[in-house]
Amino acid sequence: MPNGDDLDARFNELVAQIDEDERRRMRAAASRGARAPRSDKATRPRRAGRGLLAAGLVAAVIGGATVIVAARPDLLTPQVGSPGPVPEETQPVMAAPEAAGVETATPEPTTADPFAGSPAEKYAEGAAGFVLPKAKALGGLSKKDVAKALDRTRKLMTAAFLDRKTLMGGKPKAFMKLLDREQRVWFQKYLDLKKRAKDDFDSRGWVTSFAPKTAQLSTDVIKVKGRTTVAKARKYGRSGAEVKLNYLVVYAVNRPGQPTTTIRLVTHRVGSVFVYREAGELVLWLKDWSKTSTPVRCDVGDFFIHPAYDDSAPDAVKPSGPPSNPYDLDDDKHGKKDDKDRCWASDPT
Incomplete structure (x- = not known):
């Protein structure tokens, strides 16, 4: 030797x-x-x-x-x-051993397994990711009332973020059916406004919808991670409970008919549901359902999601601020009034 x-x-x-x-x-x-x-x-x-x-x-x-x-x-x-x-x-170019403390880039999604190598790989699939707390009597509501409210909130999230027709830009009928009658009328009135002032609200933003003809799901699997909390509350002069939701919902999408353009698109959904009894009925009133999404175009003014693919044309509006982690459940860019229309820079998904 x-x-x-x-x-x-x-x-x-x-x-x-x-x-x-x-x-x-x-x-x-x-x-x-x-x-x-x-x-x-x-x-x-x-x-x-x-x-x-x-x-x-x-x-x-x-x-x-x-x-x-x-x-x-x-x-x-x-x-x-x-x-x-x-x-x-x-000639192959070989990467050197990873240095201690240096993060490697998230692998590009593939058509075979678009979530592989990303944080979403370990998330639950679909509605199983909507985790609910144990029901208990709160704010003058019985344990049974709270349990019913939590179950209905889960159905609302499923209809808003997972319903295929809604995702593809159709009318969100499944979501609307679950709303209180009065709020349903309001939601329909402000859905997909043809003409609106710059600051007008469009209720399409309460659900996840890709702009028609811009995307198709690369897989039936949708990844979900987050939490639901419930606490007693008093709003609008009434006592009851407030259910708060905070979830990451990750989709694999591609240009219609072009599976090789597959990307991971991360949405961060937050919102609250005020639960109370009125005239013997259990009422769920939604408030402040909002989202951030990445990677999406910043230069489109409607409330649909317009995915930004690798081959998309340059965006006319540039993102601002330091890049944020799209998988950070505690990153709060939703509640500030002056930031509601801001386009934030983001790390790769």
Whole structure:
């Protein structure tokens, strides 16, 4: 068995076999990998993620001789009838071992498993992710009343965020059926307004709907994570209970008929439901149901979701602020009045 000195000598001899032309080709390949994204795409979160990944690969190539050898294992293992050097266009670029404390980029979604490698991979599927607290008597309501209110809230969330017809931009009939009669009339009146002032409300924002012909679900699986809380409350001069919801709902979507454009789209849904009794009836009154979504276009003024695909045209409105983590359940960008129409920068999904 050769000793350490022999191995070192053999190593140096093999590295020396890499002539200057080969080194130039490897440096050229590294430079191509490091090429910065075009400026018109730099603010798009998914582009930014790819830029960081490219920089990491370049660091792996120029980091030292050991990485060069990793990219050319044939130098250490002589083979009979070896076809010779791999053409420049097909040479693999090997990433260096991950540095301690450095996060790796989230893998791009695939059509086979679009959630693989993302935080959503471990989320529950569909309505199973809407976790409810144990019912108890609160605010003058019986335990049975609270249990009924929690169950109806879960049905409201399912209809608002998971109903296929609603998701594809159709009329949210399943959601409307669950609303209190008075609120149902109001919801229908403000749904998909054809003409509205800049500050007018559109009730479409209370449900998740992709703009027609902009998206189709890449899979029947929708990932859900979050929490529901309930506490006694007094609102509108009445005593009762308030149910609060805070959920991440993650979809895999693609351009209609183009499965290779699949992206993960994360929505953060928050809202509250005030529960009380009036004239012998249990009333659920929805308040402040809102959402943030990413990656979406910022330059569209309606209340539908317009996904931003990797090949989408540059957005006329640029996101603002430092990028936020779309999977952060406690990131609150919903409640501030001056931020309600703001387009925030986001990390890749």
